[in-house]
Amino acid sequence: MRQRTRKTLLGIAFLLPVLVMVGIFFIYPLIMVVIMSFQKWQVLGGSEFVGLKNYADAITDNEFWKTLWNTIIYSAIVTPMIFVPAIFLAVVLKRTSRTTKFFRTVFFLPYAISFVAASYMWKWIYSDTYGLLNYLLNLLGMLDQQINWLGSTWSARIMVSIMVAWKTLGFSMVILIAGLQGISPSLYEAAKSDGATKWQEFRYITFPLLRPTIVLALIISVAGSFKAFDHFYIMTHGGPLKTTETIVMYINKVAFEYYNIGLGSAISVVFIGILLVISYLQLKAGGLSNE
Amino acid sequence: MKKMYLVLLVSLVAIFSLTSSIFAAKTLVMWDQRPETEQIMEMFNAKMEAEGRDVRAKLEIIPYDQMVSKFMAALSAGKAPDLYGLDIVQFPYFTSIGAFEDITGWAKNLPFFEELPKGMMRPGIKDDRIYGLPYQIDLSVLLWNKNMFVEAGLDPNQSPKTWYELVEMGKKLTVDKNGDGIIDQWGFNLAGGGAGAYMFWFMPFVWGNGGNMFDEQGNVTLNSYETVEALRFWHDLIYEYKIAPVSSIQYGSGDRYNLFVSGKLAMFLGGNFNITSLRKDAPDIDFGVALIPSNRGEHATFGGGTLIGITSQSKSIDEAKEFMEFIYSDEALIEAFAPNLMLIPRPSLYDNKYYKEIPQMEEFGEFLKYAVTPYSLNYNEIYDPVLYYFESVFLNKMDAESAVEKCTEKIKSLTQK
Numbered sequence: 001m002r003q004r005t006r007k008t009l010l011g012i013a014f015l016l017p018v019l020v021m022v023g024i025f026f027i028y029p030l031i032m033v034v035i036m037s038f039q040k041w042q043v044l045g046g047s048e049f050v051g052l053k054n055y056a057d058a059i060t061d062n063e064f065w066k067t068l069w070n071t072i073i074y075s076a077i078v079t080p081m082i083f084v085p086a087i088f089l090a091v092v093l094k095r096t097s098r099t100t101k102f103f104r105t106v107f108f109l110p111y112a113i114s115f116v117a118a119s120y121m122w123k124w125i126y127s128d129t130y131g132l133l134n135y136l137l138n139l140l141g142m143l144d145q146q147i148n149w150l151g152s153t154w155s156a157r158i159m160v161s162i163m164v165a166w167k168t169l170g171f172s173m174v175i176l177i178a179g180l181q182g183i184s185p186s187l188y189e190a191a192k193s194d195g196a197t198k199w200q201e202f203r204y205i206t207f208p209l210l211r212p213t214i215v216l217a218l219i220i221s222v223a224g225s226f227k228a229f230d231h232f233y234i235m236t237h238g239g240p241l242k243t244t245e246t247i248v249m250y251i252n253k254v255a256f257e258y259y260n261i262g263l264g265s266a267i268s269v270v271f272i273g274i275l276l277v278i279s280y281l282q283l284k285a286g287g288l289s290n291e
Numbered sequence: 292m293k294k295m296y297l298v299l300l301v302s303l304v305a306i307f308s309l310t311s312s313i314f315a316a317k318t319l320v321m322w323d324q325r326p327e328t329e330q331i332m333e334m335f336n337a338k339m340e341a342e343g344r345d346v347r348a349k350l351e352i353i354p355y356d357q358m359v360s361k362f363m364a365a366l367s368a369g370k371a372p373d374l375y376g377l378d379i380v381q382f383p384y385f386t387s388i389g390a391f392e393d394i395t396g397w398a399k400n401l402p403f404f405e406e407l408p409k410g411m412m413r414p415g416i417k418d419d420r421i422y423g424l425p426y427q428i429d430l431s432v433l434l435w436n437k438n439m440f441v442e443a444g445l446d447p448n449q450s451p452k453t454w455y456e457l458v459e460m461g462k463k464l465t466v467d468k469n470g471d472g473i474i475d476q477w478g479f480n481l482a483g484g485g486a487g488a489y490m491f492w493f494m495p496f497v498w499g500n501g502g503n504m505f506d507e508q509g510n511v512t513l514n515s516y517e518t519v520e521a522l523r524f525w526h527d528l529i530y531e532y533k534i535a536p537v538s539s540i541q542y543g544s545g546d547r548y549n550l551f552v553s554g555k556l557a558m559f560l561g562g563n564f565n566i567t568s569l570r571k572d573a574p575d576i577d578f579g580v581a582l583i584p585s586n587r588g589e590h591a592t593f594g595g596g597t598l599i600g601i602t603s604q605s606k607s608i609d610e611a612k613e614f615m616e617f618i619y620s621d622e623a624l625i626e627a628f629a630p631n632l633m634l635i636p637r638p639s640l641y642d643n644k645y646y647k648e649i650p651q652m653e654e655f656g657e658f659l660k661y662a663v664t665p666y667s668l669n670y671n672e673i674y675d676p677v678l679y680y681f682e683s684v685f686l687n688k689m690d691a692e693s694a695v696e697k698c699t700e701k702i703k704s705l706t707q708k
Contacts, residue, residue, distance in 0.1 A: 043366045044388055128538045148538035237485045256360045257671035
């Protein structure tokens, strides 16, 4: 019994630093946001509870739905842009050798750059008058006038997504490689002796066994794209005509530009709810809800 | 033995706290965005030390994008600094919630009070009481490349004064150098990339046409022929006169600057803050600065920057006032601001040895008289309609008249809420 208590205590001691950090930087702010979402929150004291008013304001706010919609469209574009190449690269680079190590590093490298730095870099690449992309296309004689890549809605969404895919697919690739390496080679040998083609191996062995890893990587990636802020803030400022303004940009605007902390908090809470639902649906779709 | 340690410890603590309370200077904390203020602090602290006084000032740099959120957090925690150099357009809101101390009587007796730029005082005033004074100043101006003016056969010392001249000169300065049908050098750029840019660079066109966004009382007066005409003019610079690329609607100030430095743009809307970097990045470009061209109204420039105020949570208001007065002294402004090419809020000090070496800087003493800062408690909220409707016109998606009408309605609904 004493042995067990000691073990438990030791376990708690090891967990404590993390629990404290999570508590201070996640749980406490989360609770505060929920409390503030029911308040007309005043900077210099005198905040009062207003019940569900902020929530009513949030869901009747056109801008909220518009920015949420912008975010959904962006996520729908960027997710396959990350995943199709990431799965391909993971399959190609799953065996460890000097060459694959080199290429893994190359594809992972952009992930180490901050979003802010990457956004400025790509903004320059996309610039119509002095950008690299137009310069190259011009050299190849493919332009009859400069293209303003971030100037129209769909082009801006796609071009920003390309940047994000370039930057983050390395991370998804690494997770997927780890998953692939967990699949026993004997399965492939057995399949081979049964005369399976490469596609059949992928379809009936790799894909089903990789599913938990894919779901994990998807959740991280989709949640990440729903939280998009820096790259749109820097590359498009939400333009043209606010069509690339994301929900997080809008929350920031309401809370810290319009000083409406209560409404900003309510939108944040609704947004957290939406993220939870999406993550749950993804788990369910991946058949992992019971694990 | 244990007891002895305890006694030792307690007495050590006692000694430390005693000495620190004897020697502890009264420390004034100031928040600001510019590191140059540090120099002023050093001068102030040296002066205090020489006078044998135990007052010291300490600077905390607050990044521009956190200036509001940090201040809100500090105020609600009761930990606001003694002084804050806060963005001038954010000031009215914080005054309205009582974040700043009333300094009316003291301020009016300052020897330099009368020379502070009049057009920038309004955001620091509430109900005829003064809460903040103009400190760091950024003005919107037109910069032009004199070398390109010579190449185009124009007088390099004559910048466009009117809209008409802007168009005529712009046409001569917009060139396809290698004949491939792609313009290699633009005469002009619109200033886009956000509502802040429209306020800073487009509003001078509205003012320069006799229009306005708010009247003295803060009522919305944007819906006027003057605004419609200014919007149409910017629209026409792209589609009719073709002296600015349509993409410049999305350009941030960095994009325009890069184009100017790389010799692809002849005239651009910038500010005093471009001078230091231009001299470094493009020493070969001989450039001039001028007020933004006007049409039917007076020339105007947006008076941006910061107001400095003493927060209502300061416990050292007298010392803070003393420090504030020191900030505006000849010594502090000339030795800390002028060598760094920052604009001095007192026009009488423009005749100093640092500005003398840089002809562009001297001009700004005159420009200060034309500075205008719009006043609104809902300044940030008017950003959204301004961005949306102005951009709609420049992207050719809405006509200027209905855009101005809808924009005004929207601003009215926001400010009357």
